[in-house]
Amino acid sequence: MYGRKVKLRFFFIILVLITLILSVFLILKSLEENVVYFKSPSDIRTLSETNKNKIRVGGMVKKNSISIKEKKLNFIITDFENEINVSYSGAVPNLFSEGKGVVAEGYLKDKSFFLATKILAKHDENYMPPEVKAALEEK
Amino acid sequence: MASLIGYYSLIIGFSISFLIIFFSIKNLSKSKLDNKIIFSVFFQFFFVSLSFLGLVQSFITSDFSNETVFNHSHTTVPTFYKISGAWGNHEGSLLLWLLVLTLFIFLFLLRSNDQPKKYRIFTLLFQQIIIVGFFVFLIKTSSPFNYIFPIPKEGLGLNPILQDPALAIHPPILYLGYVGSSIIFSSALAAVVTNYISSSWARHIKKWILTSWIFLTLGILLGSIWAYYELGWGGFWFWDPVENVSLMPWLALITLLHCTLVLEKKQILTSWVVILSIATFTLSMCGTFLVRSGILNSVHTFANDPERGLFILIFLFILVFLSIFIFLFFYKSEKTTTNSFFWLSKETSILINNWFMMYFLSVVLIGTTYPIFLEVLSSEKISVGPPFYNKLIIPFLVPFLLAMAIGPKLKWIKSELENKLNLILFLIISLLLSTFIIRNLDINFLINTILVTSAFYLFLITLKDFFSKKFKNLSQNLAHFGFSLLILSILFNNFLSTEIITNLKINETYEDGALKINFEGIEQKNEQNFKAIIGKFVIEHNGGQTDIMQPELRIYNQPNIITSEADIKTTLYKDKFMTMNSVQNQEYFNIRYQVKPFMIWIWLSTFLISLSGMIGFFKKRYEN
Numbered sequence: 001m002y003g004r005k006v007k008l009r010f011f012f013i014i015l016v017l018i019t020l021i022l023s024v025f026l027i028l029k030s031l032e033e034n035v036v037y038f039k040s041p042s043d044i045r046t047l048s049e050t051n052k053n054k055i056r057v058g059g060m061v062k063k064n065s066i067s068i069k070e071k072k073l074n075f076i077i078t079d080f081e082n083e084i085n086v087s088y089s090g091a092v093p094n095l096f097s098e099g100k101g102v103v104a105e106g107y108l109k110d111k112s113f114f115l116a117t118k119i120l121a122k123h124d125e126n127y128m129p130p131e132v133k134a135a136l137e138e139k
Numbered sequence: 140m141a142s143l144i145g146y147y148s149l150i151i152g153f154s155i156s157f158l159i160i161f162f163s164i165k166n167l168s169k170s171k172l173d174n175k176i177i178f179s180v181f182f183q184f185f186f187v188s189l190s191f192l193g194l195v196q197s198f199i200t201s202d203f204s205n206e207t208v209f210n211h212s213h214t215t216v217p218t219f220y221k222i223s224g225a226w227g228n229h230e231g232s233l234l235l236w237l238l239v240l241t242l243f244i245f246l247f248l249l250r251s252n253d254q255p256k257k258y259r260i261f262t263l264l265f266q267q268i269i270i271v272g273f274f275v276f277l278i279k280t281s282s283p284f285n286y287i288f289p290i291p292k293e294g295l296g297l298n299p300i301l302q303d304p305a306l307a308i309h310p311p312i313l314y315l316g317y318v319g320s321s322i323i324f325s326s327a328l329a330a331v332v333t334n335y336i337s338s339s340w341a342r343h344i345k346k347w348i349l350t351s352w353i354f355l356t357l358g359i360l361l362g363s364i365w366a367y368y369e370l371g372w373g374g375f376w377f378w379d380p381v382e383n384v385s386l387m388p389w390l391a392l393i394t395l396l397h398c399t400l401v402l403e404k405k406q407i408l409t410s411w412v413v414i415l416s417i418a419t420f421t422l423s424m425c426g427t428f429l430v431r432s433g434i435l436n437s438v439h440t441f442a443n444d445p446e447r448g449l450f451i452l453i454f455l456f457i458l459v460f461l462s463i464f465i466f467l468f469f470y471k472s473e474k475t476t477t478n479s480f481f482w483l484s485k486e487t488s489i490l491i492n493n494w495f496m497m498y499f500l501s502v503v504l505i506g507t508t509y510p511i512f513l514e515v516l517s518s519e520k521i522s523v524g525p526p527f528y529n530k531l532i533i534p535f536l537v538p539f540l541l542a543m544a545i546g547p548k549l550k551w552i553k554s555e556l557e558n559k560l561n562l563i564l565f566l567i568i569s570l571l572l573s574t575f576i577i578r579n580l581d582i583n584f585l586i587n588t589i590l591v592t593s594a595f596y597l598f599l600i601t602l603k604d605f606f607s608k609k610f611k612n613l614s615q616n617l618a619h620f621g622f623s624l625l626i627l628s629i630l631f632n633n634f635l636s637t638e639i640i641t642n643l644k645i646n647e648t649y650e651d652g653a654l655k656i657n658f659e660g661i662e663q664k665n666e667q668n669f670k671a672i673i674g675k676f677v678i679e680h681n682g683g684q685t686d687i688m689q690p691e692l693r694i695y696n697q698p699n700i701i702t703s704e705a706d707i708k709t710t711l712y713k714d715k716f717m718t719m720n721s722v723q724n725q726e727y728f729n730i731r732y733q734v735k736p737f738m739i740w741i742w743l744s745t746f747l748i749s750l751s752g753m754i755g756f757f758k759k760r761y762e763n
Contacts, residue, residue: 026531028505031506035522069642094700095700
């Protein structure tokens with residue numbers, strides 16, 4: 001009925017469409033599973049339940065809250081309204097210090113205790129992660 | 140003084156743009172390219188260079204009446220970093236963009252004598268549109284020559300993290316790659332307007348694609364090496380948005396490069412080539428936009444300004460609409476010559492390459508931009524991390540690597556696989572080899588065996604081709620070989636890396652089954668603009684072998700920032716990597732000791748890949 005060329009082209013377009021749909025589906029599916037949400041200590045306070053997903057918590061490191069042992073580093077993240085205890089064992093970035101902004105990635109144990117697996121580095125002393133800034137400005 | 144010269148040169152350069160556009164339009168109907176045009180393009184380049192040198196000179200002399208210098212320099216910064224500070228900031232780096240834009244169009248005019256005149260003029264015109272856009276952007280929103288009064292005594296200093304040799308040359312090299320794609324963009328549009336998308340165009344533009352791609356590869360490599368030793372994480376790729384935006388044009392360029400190989404032979408895939416050419420530059424612009432506007436949350440984000448982001452966004456939209464308009468209005472669909480090809484052919488293999496590349500590109504694009512859209516739509520703040528990319532990219536590497544091994548063996552139009560037995564034999568060898576290796580490692584057996592097998596397969600086949608084909612297709616073979624080596628090094632680096640993180644006081648010892656780390660002490664040293672605290676660690680391995688590692692902390696005077704310098708002992712087989720961090724007001728130091736196998740091979744293989752591009756560049760023509 002149709003020439004070979006038309007058929008081929010038709011076949012080609014169908015193939016492209018199918019792969020396109022498949023890959024978009026795959027990407028979106030994977031996004032859903034691997035996205036890390038950012039929360040401020042106040043956001044965490046209002047959570048109805050703590051789930052097991054990885055999240056990021058951002059705010060300021062509370063003054064005089066850092067304590068350090070051989071394996072563990074403990075500190076408090078505050079957004080000047082609510083605060084959360086963080087326990088961390090791992091490498092500390094250069095600009096991590098009291099009174100400065102911080103973003104920690106990890107898992108919530110409960111609403112007042114956060115087990116961090118990573119503390120994010122920053123490049124600039126005046127730099128504040130946009131999320132932290134926004135979270136602080138909301139206050 | 141230098142600032143003044145810089146500023147006025149910039150204005151003169153801007154006015155020359157209009158002269159060039161005027162000459163070009165007048166010249167369209169004539170048969171020969173007017174020399175006036177080449178001269179004015181040269182003068183534009185000259186004045187922009189002068190302006191750039193003016194800025195560099197202001198930095199060298201620490202002329203703090205210049206706002207950019209005041210914000211990004213200090214009298215105690217070593218001269219080398221004063222110079223690199225000139226492009227280590229927003230204003231200066233845009234001036235560098237502009238410099239490269241004008242340089243490339245000048246080179247283009249010199250090197251395209253054998254091309255149709257009309258096509259050359261249109262390329263120049265489109266390039267001038269981009270150049271004018273950047274002039275306006277630079278002069279209006281981010282002039283590097285703003286004057287401050289009263290003149291400050293001292294500058295605010297250069298971000299210490301930028302005071303590093305690799306990062307000093309990283310931006311210029313990366314920009315040569317980014318901006319190089321502007322020529323591809325202009326020339327593709329010009330070729331559409333003059334209906335000149337043909338094999339001779341493909342041959343001619345391929346050199347520009349290669350140039351841009353080589354610099355982009357080297358730029359990414361330098362950035363990656365820098366991140367490895369300076370950021371102190373011991374990794375080389377973080378899937379950080381700013382890294383991703385440099386990877387996207389890279390992927391587009393390499394796709395385009397493969398497509399032009401087809402176009403060189405036959406009049407097919409023409410519209411695809413045009414779309415890719417447009418996409419490449421658009422992605423480079425997007426990169427600039429995303430980095431500069433600060434909407435991305437990234438470890439690279441420096442201070443930024445929304446107004447600038449808006450300008451780039453508008454400019455980007457104008458360029459995209461212009462190109463879509465030109466494409467729809469002028470583009471004549473390919474003459475239906477004999478453009479069919481058999482399913483088993485080089486054409487098919489290149490289409491497969493394109494498919495994979497586009498898939499990788501979409502993954503990176505969606506992963507990078509999704510957080511922005513989500514934030515606008517639902518004000519949820521999220522980030523997308525390495526697991527997302529690993530999960531979506533790694534499984535597809537297997538067929539991709541296999542196709543990379545077999546594809547180049549196919550012939551144009553219709554092909555039979557020669558030496559089938561050979562190909563299968565190599566597959567079995569790689570399978571045995573990887574089974575043997577993976578069995579002895581404590582990792583997921585099935586997935587990793589398949590992955591390593593495909594990488595070994597490509598490695599062995601390309602290695603064999605070095606000997607059996609001599610120097611035929613050298614650049615292609617070297618590129619594929621380099622890629623297999625890169626994947627292998629990354630895989631084994633991942634499998635075998637070990638890491639110890641602990642907090643130690645001076646004179647304390649960390650001990651586990653395999654080694655002992657003694658913290659022997661610290662010593663202080665005063666340098667020109669920082670104070671160094673050098674730790675001394677003696678690492679005793681169980682075999683009796685000891686290493687002395689001396690990681691360093693640098694406390695910079697202005698701005699007052701602490702950075703850590705990793706101590707890295709590199710051998711062919713592995714890197715030993717140690718960083719030390721102080722924690723405010725605490726006696727403990729945070730210590731990180733890593734053993735990273737095959738690190739140097741990651742750098743070397745990436746260099747091989749760009750080297751293959753250089754070989755391709757200097758070779759007359761691709762053989763079959």
